[in-house]
Amino acid sequence: MKIVFLLKLAWRNNLRNKRRTFLVSLMVGLGLAALIFVDGMSIGMADNIVRSATSTFLGHAQIHGEGFRNSNDIDLVINENIGILKQLAGDDKAESFTPRAISFSMFASASNSDSVMLYGIDVEREKNISKINDFINKGEFLKESGQNEILIGSELAENLEVGIGEHIIVTVAQYKTGELAQGMFRVGGIFHSNSRQMDKNLAFIKLTEFQKLLAMNGKIHEIALKFKDFKEAENDFFSSKYSNKSNEALSWPALLPEVMAASKMSAVGILITAIILFMIVSLGIMNTLFMAIFERVFEFGILRSLGTRPFQLGLMIVLEAVMIALTSIVLGSIIGFAAVYIVGINGLDYSGIEFAGATFLEPIIPVSRIFQYIVYPLVLMIFTVLISIYPAFYASKITPVKAMRKSL
Amino acid sequence: MDYVIETESLSKIYISGEIEVNALKSVDLKIKKGEFIAIAGPSGSGKTTFLNLISGLDSINSGIARLAGKDISLMTKKELSDFRRDHIGFIFQAYNLIPVLTAAENIEYIMLLQNISPARRRERTLKVLQDVDLSGKENRFPSQLSGGQQQRVAIARAIVSNPDIILADEPTANLDSETGSSLLDLMHTLNRKRGITFVFATHDPKIMDKSDRLIIFKDGKVDSDIIKNDRAQNLKNESN
Ligand SMILES: Nc1ncnc2c1ncn2[C@@H]1O[C@H](COP(=O)(O)OP(=O)(O)O)[C@@H](O)[C@H]1O
Ligand SMILES: [Mg+2]
Numbered sequence: 001m002k003i004v005f006l007l008k009l010a011w012r013n014n015l016r017n018k019r020r021t022f023l024v025s026l027m028v029g030l031g032l033a034a035l036i037f038v039d040g041m042s043i044g045m046a047d048n049i050v051r052s053a054t055s056t057f058l059g060h061a062q063i064h065g066e067g068f069r070n071s072n073d074i075d076l077v078i079n080e081n082i083g084i085l086k087q088l089a090g091d092d093k094a095e096s097f098t099p100r101a102i103s104f105s106m107f108a109s110a111s112n113s114d115s116v117m118l119y120g121i122d123v124e125r126e127k128n129i130s131k132i133n134d135f136i137n138k139g140e141f142l143k144e145s146g147q148n149e150i151l152i153g154s155e156l157a158e159n160l161e162v163g164i165g166e167h168i169i170v171t172v173a174q175y176k177t178g179e180l181a182q183g184m185f186r187v188g189g190i191f192h193s194n195s196r197q198m199d200k201n202l203a204f205i206k207l208t209e210f211q212k213l214l215a216m217n218g219k220i221h222e223i224a225l226k227f228k229d230f231k232e233a234e235n236d237f238f239s240s241k242y243s244n245k246s247n248e249a250l251s252w253p254a255l256l257p258e259v260m261a262a263s264k265m266s267a268v269g270i271l272i273t274a275i276i277l278f279m280i281v282s283l284g285i286m287n288t289l290f291m292a293i294f295e296r297v298f299e300f301g302i303l304r305s306l307g308t309r310p311f312q313l314g315l316m317i318v319l320e321a322v323m324i325a326l327t328s329i330v331l332g333s334i335i336g337f338a339a340v341y342i343v344g345i346n347g348l349d350y351s352g353i354e355f356a357g358a359t360f361l362e363p364i365i366p367v368s369r370i371f372q373y374i375v376y377p378l379v380l381m382i383f384t385v386l387i388s389i390y391p392a393f394y395a396s397k398i399t400p401v402k403a404m405r406k407s408l
Numbered sequence: 409m410d411y412v413i414e415t416e417s418l419s420k421i422y423i424s425g426e427i428e429v430n431a432l433k434s435v436d437l438k439i440k441k442g443e444f445i446a447i448a449g450p451s452g453s454g455k456t457t458f459l460n461l462i463s464g465l466d467s468i469n470s471g472i473a474r475l476a477g478k479d480i481s482l483m484t485k486k487e488l489s490d491f492r493r494d495h496i497g498f499i500f501q502a503y504n505l506i507p508v509l510t511a512a513e514n515i516e517y518i519m520l521l522q523n524i525s526p527a528r529r530r531e532r533t534l535k536v537l538q539d540v541d542l543s544g545k546e547n548r549f550p551s552q553l554s555g556g557q558q559q560r561v562a563i564a565r566a567i568v569s570n571p572d573i574i575l576a577d578e579p580t581a582n583l584d585s586e587t588g589s590s591l592l593d594l595m596h597t598l599n600r601k602r603g604i605t606f607v608f609a610t611h612d613p614k615i616m617d618k619s620d621r622l623i624i625f626k627d628g629k630v631d632s633d634i635i636k637n638d639r640a641q642n643l644k645n646e647s648n
Pocket of ligand 1: 423455458
């Protein structure tokens, strides 16, 4: 009852100086809008990083033989891979998957040699998981029908000084026995991604030829897969379902800890931004409240002499701040939403820039979420109320006599 | 006896920097219910200080002030606020009203603090506006009213919650003489018809004229205390 009246009073008091109230609300609102936008951008960026990192080559998740990831020991193959591949084919959460075999190898060309991570891949399935196919800039991707063809990165091609159609001698140590084996491959394609590491270190041949060269008939080291919903990677189901028979199944947060860390870092960034913004905003509100108080000292004297308790007078000031905050929240939410929407139409183009070991493939699209329109305004409101306590306390301490003497 | 106001050796010293001002020096006064009193005296003689002390707006240095039998120096700020709300009406020289509230809302304000129901507030507000001859002006803001009308709203606000006493500090000082007179008539009528106690601090000869009792302050002391008519004499006798 009383509060309704006090709210009305606070509202009208704010309207006394419409321009000042509007300007401070706009300022506070812009702070809120900035926060909403930065939050949206950082979620968009994290999504983008994950998407870029997983879609280039990694996939959303991978299965290996236990210990393989650390040692790259070619003997640590996936156990019972045929059963697992069958299981994956029947798993309705998995969209696509591909088997890979991996080994260190020495490459020698007519003019140079280099150490390379050699992949044996399933030519058709690989296209569904990685972007190597899209990155070909000379020659073409491996073909099922091709024989002894090899696909190498652009930088590796430069180091070895080879072009399309030229030959490379590949030396590997064979499965279990460790005996050296050599094969001659013809460069069928050269790929260029935005990742130097891939362009310099990776080469691909057909899985069957790989298995023959390493004498590891039917065995593989890695299965990379994509989920239908990429958020599945954040759940545990995959890891618990496929980590057995001394195989290790991990999804991207575990495979790419640096990407996870980067998105946590950006959360810290937002927190710091939020604190700075709220501090600026609070000073603005406090300043406005004090201006409004000093203008009305005489009136406070009257209110006090009529029997308004000091607390009630303070409450009135707090409510004036609450009104400013409400206006700011409305303005800020609209501006913030508009900014996210407008920038979201085309996104901000960071493609080609490397971040946390991954490269942005698409423009960053800021993401809206309910959180931004509930939690940030709520925090703003709480902040405002806290910040208004000081001016409110000040106003409540003004003695009626002083108030009325000073101003006459 | 039941005095509305009773002071004993009421004193107030203001210290501003090096200088001490004895604004009030040992004032003993007794005011009965229903009196219509003018406190006059030169500027700086302590009239406003006296009103401020007896209403608890300012702190007492020494002496006692009792309002409706209660020693106000024993009350907390909150109690004093509530006490003013329930027992005292104020009328000041000018700028009495809260500019963002309409005439009716200004009047309702105290009743709101007293938690009186909206319907009852409305009823009493309209009634009191009628008493001060401002029917139909309830939704005007102070800026839409003349100085005299604003003071009438202030009077309405002061009387609406039936206080024990109304303290009016130079209520006519900012008004032209004609408006001042009609305002004074209004307050006089309220005193006569409703028995509301009025204490004026004033320079206005018309108020001194119309008062039943004229107290002159000089240098913070009561210089003279004159009972001017039978009515006041009767009130005085009753209490003895
Ligand atoms: N808050 C104050 N601080 C310092 N001096 C004051 C204060 N209030 C009143 N005085 C002084 O006390 C004396 C009495 O003032 P006041 O009661 O306002 O007189 P009056 O109302 O009769 O004109 C004056 O000398 C005035 O300057
Ligand atoms: Mg005075």
